């Protein structure tokens with residue numbers, strides 16, 4: 001089983017270009033089901049989740065061509081002939097559920113395996129179903145599948161009890177072809193929601209308010225095709241920012257949108273790290289020695305992103321002082337803690353709160369990635385640890401990071417993939 005070998009103690013130096021956002025391109029890939037015309041997406045990173053979504057769309061009859069070298073994907077769903085998403089892809093990737101809204105809008109039905117739990121929590125889909133039911137969809141469950149059916153979707157006013165990213169995306173995609181107008185209240189406001197809405201408007205949808213808690217979608221009869229570039233991945237950018245800080249390095253990130261990272265930049269500066277916005281989508285991150293302890297509370301955007309909580313825990317495990325992290329978004333997003341403790345971190349969990357007592361040193365160790373962002377965090381800890389570390393279970397990391405080891409190596413890191 002492949003694993004990542006890291007020799008710690010080398011400060012990262014140099015420049016790295018941030019890839020397109022996984023969590024923006026996945027819903028856009030699902031949205032290709034909404035039109036029978038050609039869709040081309042640029043800056044789509046070569047990730048396992050993108051491969052999983054591509055395979056899922058192909059199984060529905062969509063023509064998908066991935067130009068990996070140019071990070072471009074071409075779709076055409078005029079041959080759409082199947083509405084069933086089997087257990088495999090849905091189990092591997094929860095974002096598979098994002099095809100429900102588009103399939104209902106385009107075909108009037110969908111049959112999707114229930115997603116099942118995952119490492120970071122139960123992750124229900126009740127808000128997705130609440131919204132789609134309000135638009136006229138009927139649901140039945142059998143054999144671990146949930147079937148949705150409707151003669152047509154009609155616009156409605158939908159309140160989300162929680163600003164769920166996936167539910168907002170599913171409902172928005174269903175609403176673009178519904179009869180009448182849909183209003184989503186307490187909608188998620190993440191940059192990936194704005195990018196999905198921008199893409200949908202680019203191919204003919206009528207959407208106002210994306211990026212605010214109130215989104216209004218006026219249904220249209222059909223959508224056209226288009227060629228669209230995905231926004232940069234703010235979570236990958238934050239991961240590399242921590243890599244620079246934890247290794248005592250000095251790096252420049254290219255292709256970054258600083259306003260997508262306001263909470264992250266502010267928190268990093270609070271730890272004492274130097275973060276400079278250089279203009280033209282460039283950000284410089286320079287370590288100024290041992291960081292200060294800080295407290296973090298994860299929240300829906302624009303709050304501190306839960307997807308960077310494990311990476312910041314790695315940084316704070318070496319801080320001067322004690323830090324407190326409150327994980328308010330997912331109930332179990334601390335699967336990386338036990339692994340970090342094997343490297344010498346001192347972390348105590350009390351329900352959704354982690355208390356981190358900063359240490360002077362971490363020791364290299366053999367650890368296992370519990371999930372995507374926890375795995376990335378362990379690689380970051382290994383960059384700072386004394387000696388060698390081996391991170392196993394790197395299939396999790398490959399879901400959301402393109403060539404993480406190679407790109408860290410390009411910054412001088414001693415990071416290698418072993419067979």
Ligand code: EPZ
Nearest residue numbers: 023095123124125126127128162164165166167307329330
């Ligand atoms: C998206 O997941 C992202 N994934 C996640 O990134 C990210 O952590 C999350 O949003 C929060 O920002 C993609 O975009 C593909 P949610 P999603 O629905 O849509 C509860 C990564 O590492 N909830 O906003 O699944 C849920 O239990 C991944 O790239 C309901 O209660 O997140 C959770 O506590 C991990 N009912 C909270 O909302 C529902 O119907 C946030 O979930 C839906 C969600």
